[in-house]
Amino acid sequence: MSVDLSTTYLGLGLRSPLVASAGPIQQNLDGVRALADSGVGAIVMYSLFEEQVRHEEARQAEIELEYADSFAESLSFFPTVTSNAGGITNEYLAHLEASAKAVDIPVIGSLNGATNGGWVETARRMQDAGAAAVECNIYMVPGDLSTAGSEVEERHVEIVTAVREAVGIPVAVKLSPFFSAPGNMISRLDAAGADGLVLFNRFLQPDIDVEKLEVVPGVWLSHRSDSRIPLTWIASLSGRLHASLAATSGVETSDDVIKYLLAGADVVMTTSSLVRHGASYARALLNGLEEWLARKELTLDQTRGLLAVPADASSSEYERNGYVAALEKAKSTYGA
Numbered sequence: 001m002s003v004d005l006s007t008t009y010l011g012l013g014l015r016s017p018l019v020a021s022a023g024p025i026q027q028n029l030d031g032v033r034a035l036a037d038s039g040v041g042a043i044v045m046y047s048l049f050e051e052q053v054r055h056e057e058a059r060q061a062e063i064e065l066e067y068a069d070s071f072a073e074s075l076s077f078f079p080t081v082t083s084n085a086g087g088i089t090n091e092y093l094a095h096l097e098a099s100a101k102a103v104d105i106p107v108i109g110s111l112n113g114a115t116n117g118g119w120v121e122t123a124r125r126m127q128d129a130g131a132a133a134v135e136c137n138i139y140m141v142p143g144d145l146s147t148a149g150s151e152v153e154e155r156h157v158e159i160v161t162a163v164r165e166a167v168g169i170p171v172a173v174k175l176s177p178f179f180s181a182p183g184n185m186i187s188r189l190d191a192a193g194a195d196g197l198v199l200f201n202r203f204l205q206p207d208i209d210v211e212k213l214e215v216v217p218g219v220w221l222s223h224r225s226d227s228r229i230p231l232t233w234i235a236s237l238s239g240r241l242h243a244s245l246a247a248t249s250g251v252e253t254s255d256d257v258i259k260y261l262l263a264g265a266d267v268v269m270t271t272s273s274l275v276r277h278g279a280s281y282a283r284a285l286l287n288g289l290e291e292w293l294a295r296k297e298l299t300l301d302q303t304r305g306l307l308a309v310p311a312d313a314s315s316s317e318y319e320r321n322g323y324v325a326a327l328e329k330a331k332s333t334y335g336a
Contacts, residue, residue, distance in 0.1 A: 003290040005300055007041065009244050009267045010133050010170035010196045012106050014041030016286055017300065018257060021198075021248050022047050022110045022137070023271035025279050029095075029102055035274070036103035038282035041267065043107050044135055045099065048092045048122065050113030089122070097129040106132035108172070114140040119159055120166040133170040136163055139201055140176070149180055156185065157192050164193035172196035172246065176203065177229050186237060196244040197237075198269065199230040221272035226250035231263050238264020238308035252276075254288020261289075264305035 005016040019042045025031040026046045035043050100107040109126035111134065113119060123134045136159060142152050156175065164171050171193070177200040179185040186197055207216045227250025234245055244267070247260035251270035260268045274281055293303065 003293050003300075005041075005286065005290065007266065007300060009042065009246065010172060011244075012042065012132055012170065014267065015039070015105065016041040017261065017265075017267045018282055018286055018289075019246065019267045019269045020044065020274060020279075020282065021269035021271045022135070023275060025274055026099070027095075029098060031279060032099045032107070033102055034279035035282065036105055038280050039286045040105065040282050042105055042132070043099070043103070044269070045092075045096055045107060045110050045131075047110040047112035047137055048089065050111070050115065050118050089125075093125055093129045096126060096131060100130035100132070108133045108135050110135045110137055112137040112139055113159075114138065116155065116158055116162070120162050123163045123167050123171075127167045127169050131169060133172060133195070134163065134167060135172040135174055135196075135198065136160065137174040137198075137201060138176075141203065153179065153185055153188070157188055160189050160192045160194050170195035172198055172244075174198035174201050174248070176201050177233065178203075182233060183236065186233075187241070190241045190243045194243050196246055196266075197241070198246040198248055199233055200249060202226065202249055221275060222249045222251075223272075224250050224252050224256060227256060227259065231259060234260065234265050235263040235308045238305045239311050251285075254285050254292065257285055257289050258292055258303070261300070261303050262305070262307040264308040266304070 007014050007017045009017075009019070016039055018040050020026070020035045020040045022044045023046060025035060026043060032043060096107065096109055107130070109123075109129070109131035111119060111122055111126070113136075119136065123136075126134050138156055138159060140152060140155070156173075160171065160173055173189050173194045173196070175185075175189070175197070186199075189197060202222060204217075204219055207218060208214070209216050227247075230247050230249055234247055237245060245265050246267045246269055247263070247265035248269040248271075250256060251260070251268060252273050257268045270282075270285070273285070277284075293300065296303075298306075
């Protein structure tokens with residue numbers, strides 16, 4: 001039985017529902033080609049950080065201030081903010097352009113930030129470099145106790161609205177689950193014009209070394225248990241939004257890919273499994289999906305959303321019932 005894995009994400013036609021999310025493999029062309037050869041449907045580039053863009057803009061301002069009183073004829077030799085010759089932004093855009101030309105699948109630019117500045121111009125430049133879409137990775141930790149939740153939410157909407165108005169390519173938003181009402185926040189972003197929602201970002205919390213008495217920063221690859229929160233929300237949101245739904249975090253085996261699809265994800269993204277096992281591991285994930293679909297005699301479209309919250313059901317009541325059922329099972333398993 002021939003299995004068709006082709007699908008659509010952000011309005012883009014993909015050959016498979018597995019997407020390589022932002023990660024270190026994409027930092028060179030060999031890695032980008034290896035991912036494409038493995039069968040992924042699209043590639044999200046590693047992120048360009050707002051802080052990097054701001055640093056270059058600040059350096060440009062210093063140069064202009066330093067030579068402000070020089071001869072007017074010399075002003076034409078100053079590097080401009082948009083050129084940043086040799087800077088991180090230009091290097092990123094050059095690599096993005098080369099990557100888009102090197103493979104025959106969509107390559108998506110990624111911009112990671114938390115404030116309103118810098119998104120629009122950088123998104124435009126990613127579009128000009130050949131990005132098939134832009135992913136706005138809004139990584140915001142409101143540590144200021146005076147910052148209201150409504151302010152955080154409004155900033156998300158403002159960022160998405162500004163980028164959506166600035167570019168003609170699709171815009172995806174990768175966000176955290178830690179809102180007081182994630183469903184409402186996601187609906188607002190959908191209404192603001194987001195073409196896709198990537199659920200969810202992971203906060204990279206620090207650890208503490210009790211011997212050295214130091215805070216230890218670090219990055220840990222995701223584990224299968226990390227899929228529970230995005231799985232729950234994707235099942236609740238499936239069929240209720242205009243935007244595409246992308247699942248991310250906790251993908252290690254083909255079963256994890258299948259679970260996300262059953263919940264209603266349009267595509268399933270992974271970085272950690274590819275870092276652990278290499279770019280070619282994507283082929284193993286897809287082979288497992290193909291085998292499962294053939295064994296169950298299901299198409300990809302039939303699978304997607306098969307176990308999502310029914311359209312005529314209340315998501316809140318559905319989740320509450322699931323919570324109560326889980327507690328009842330825990331009682332029978334572990335004792336009251």
